[in-house]
Amino acid sequence: MPQGVETGESGMDRSPGGGGAYGDDQTASRRPPVQPATAAVRPTRSHTVAQALTGLGAERLSQYEVEDLPAAQQPDGFTLRDTRHPSGVVVAILAAYGPDRMALLARFRAHLEKPTVGYSVGALDGLAEHEVMVRRANADELRSRRALAPHAPAGTSPASRTRSEELAEAGQVGLF
Secondary structure, eight states, X not given: OOTTOOBOTTOOBOSTTSSHXXXXXXXXXXXXXXXXXXXXXXXXXXXXXXXXXXXXXXXXXXXXXXXXXXXXXXXXXXXXXEEEOTTSOEEEEEEEESTTHHHHHHHHXXXXXXXXXXXXXXXXXXXXXXXXXXXXXXXXXXXXXXXXXXXXXTTOOTTTOOXXXXXXXXXXXXXX
């Protein structure tokens, strides 16, 4: 410790602007770069993605449960883990498992990319074919998804339609 530096009971440098847990150069170099407010990649943790997938009936598995099993013997489910995007932001990696894991992955992708759910699913270097990167969608992506979503014509709210109208639209005819 340099002379003239005030330290507390913990032995940390308490002088203004120098040393300590947040002021030393070594700690600053280990911190990820700060992303600007307009960054295209938003931080996403695996537990938030797991919450979005709870209603789909697929089980969250441990990586150790499925890593040594052949694809035909794997239970239907998914694993999630956190990793760092090349931009420095934490994103989630979703992996689908089971006999028909590509169909399961497509189902996950379709659900996560709904405008109401708000995730973006994409590829990342080094991932297997049954793995995808999941991140929170930014405002521009959500706006474009909402614009592409089909809108119901005015006056056709589900409450205003009768059962016979719903059957006729589905190509069925009522008995009475």
